[in-house]
Amino acid sequence: MTAYLIRNVSPVGGEPTDLLIRDGVVAEVGAGLTADGATVVDATGLVALPGLVDLHTHLREPGREDAETVESGSRAAALGGYTAVCAMANTSPVADTAGVVEQVWRLGREAGLVDVQPIGAVTVGLAGERLAELGAMADSAARVRIFSDDGHCVADPRLMRRALEYVKAFDGVIAQHAEEPRLTEGAQMHEGEVSTRLGLTGWPAVAEEAIIARDVLLAEHVGSRLHVCHVSTAGSVEVLRQAKARGVRVTAEVTPHHLLLTDQRAESYDPVFKVNPPLRTAADIAALRAALAEGVIDVIATDHAPHAVEDKECEWAYARPGMLGLETALSVALDVLGPRWDLIAERMSRVPARIAGLTGHGLDPAPGVPANLTVVDPAARRVIEPAELASRSRNTPYARMTLPGRIVATFLRGEPTVLDGKAVK
Numbered sequence: 001m002t003a004y005l006i007r008n009v010s011p012v013g014g015e016p017t018d019l020l021i022r023d024g025v026v027a028e029v030g031a032g033l034t035a036d037g038a039t040v041v042d043a044t045g046l047v048a049l050p051g052l053v054d055l056h057t058h059l060r061e062p063g064r065e066d067a068e069t070v071e072s073g074s075r076a077a078a079l080g081g082y083t084a085v086c087a088m089a090n091t092s093p094v095a096d097t098a099g100v101v102e103q104v105w106r107l108g109r110e111a112g113l114v115d116v117q118p119i120g121a122v123t124v125g126l127a128g129e130r131l132a133e134l135g136a137m138a139d140s141a142a143r144v145r146i147f148s149d150d151g152h153c154v155a156d157p158r159l160m161r162r163a164l165e166y167v168k169a170f171d172g173v174i175a176q177h178a179e180e181p182r183l184t185e186g187a188q189m190h191e192g193e194v195s196t197r198l199g200l201t202g203w204p205a206v207a208e209e210a211i212i213a214r215d216v217l218l219a220e221h222v223g224s225r226l227h228v229c230h231v232s233t234a235g236s237v238e239v240l241r242q243a244k245a246r247g248v249r250v251t252a253e254v255t256p257h258h259l260l261l262t263d264q265r266a267e268s269y270d271p272v273f274k275v276n277p278p279l280r281t282a283a284d285i286a287a288l289r290a291a292l293a294e295g296v297i298d299v300i301a302t303d304h305a306p307h308a309v310e311d312k313e314c315e316w317a318y319a320r321p322g323m324l325g326l327e328t329a330l331s332v333a334l335d336v337l338g339p340r341w342d343l344i345a346e347r348m349s350r351v352p353a354r355i356a357g358l359t360g361h362g363l364d365p366a367p368g369v370p371a372n373l374t375v376v377d378p379a380a381r382r383v384i385e386p387a388e389l390a391s392r393s394r395n396t397p398y399a400r401m402t403l404p405g406r407i408v409a410t411f412l413r414g415e416p417t418v419l420d421g422k423a424v425k
């Protein structure tokens with residue numbers, strides 16, 4: 001195993017220092033280190049973050065390998081500075097059994113580019129009718145702890161209650177896609193001034209807020225853990241703020257796109273901007289950014305949702321919702337938050353690692369800690385070119401936008417997955 005000496009890198013909140021990475025761990029931290037045989041990486045002007053952790057990634061395998069595979073998505077993740085991703089269950093077949101979650105977990109290990117932690121479905125086939133085998137998935141080699149029907153809401157309150165009760169036994173968490181389905185039938189975009197003007201059926205903010213309000217009450221009643229996926233409205237922030245103030249065990253995520261893009265993008269009728277939940281208003285964005293800084297929202301998660309060309313480059317009404325996120329998330333976070341590295345590390349690495357129970361991740365470099373790290377050039381600016389992305393899909397909403405920051409290197413347990421901004425394998 002090669003040793004790496006990262007010279008003159010700034011850890012979060014610290015002065016520039018050297019990091020020696022050997023045998024999978026951070027062996028030494030300090031100025032002026034030397035190590036025979038180590039590969040030297042000059043990191044002057046660069047920042048070392050704990051490897052990013054994504055709570056919400058769609059890898060599409062099994063079933064839609066034309067859109068993404070565990071390997072291509074893992075490569076996209078590594079290039080985005082991630083060392084661990086949680087793979088959503090809405091694959092085909094659905095990840096609702098020990099067999100499927102073990103398959104995804106094994107494919108992740110074989111790719112070896114990030115730790116792939118499968119999420120299990122809450123209900124069989126995501127149909128919202130019967131609980132899936134949560135215990136068997138938890139006991140499997142994949143050790144599932146997060147369960148989600150993402151893409152669909154667990155709309156039945158009794159099923160949601162049972163799921164919350166069930167996972168309590170092993171400190172699991174139910175990650176809810178909060179969307180009251182009766183309020184979003186036929187919805188194409190955010191319900192508001194723009195949808196009225198464009199004549200597209202609206203997805204009202206209250207459809208999200210009503211489910212979050214219900215679910216924090218259920219989680220409180222049961223004493224179990226709830227995680228809210230892709231929070232998108234100012235009203236949801238207020239529901240979460242109140243629940244947290246009461247001590248409800250609830251955490252929440254926001255996506256990069258909901259922090260940056262508004263519903264006005266729909267005016268282009270370009271389906272690359274179609275996503276679920278939809279892009280909202282500038283006022284929602286302001287509330288989401290404030291909530292993220294405050295901690296009412298715990299995490300930035302990508303909701304990386306690759307789609308094949310034929311599912312995206314068609315009429316708006318027929319296009320699938322979702323956008324790529326892994327390779328641009330850190331740049332969007334830097335754009336939105338500025339160089340607040342401690343906040344970025346907290347929201348994109350430390351806290352998501354804790355929520356997912358990924359013990360070797362989310363740790364700042366210190367002697368003995370697993371070397372899961374990403375090295376960022378904060379001064380770089382880059383133009384996003386869809387053709388250059390490692391994802392198998394091309395549906396990035398940031399095409400030809402200039403964004404700050406560049407991932408220079410990513411290390412997974414001491415082995416580089418990215419060096420000099422390029423994937424190692």
Ligand code: DOR
Nearest residue numbers: 150151275276305321322
């Ligand atoms: O935009 C979305 N795409 N939202 C979801 O909830 C699911 C996801 C997907 O799987 O494409």
Ligand code: ZN
Nearest residue numbers: 150151177229
């Ligand atoms: Zn979702």
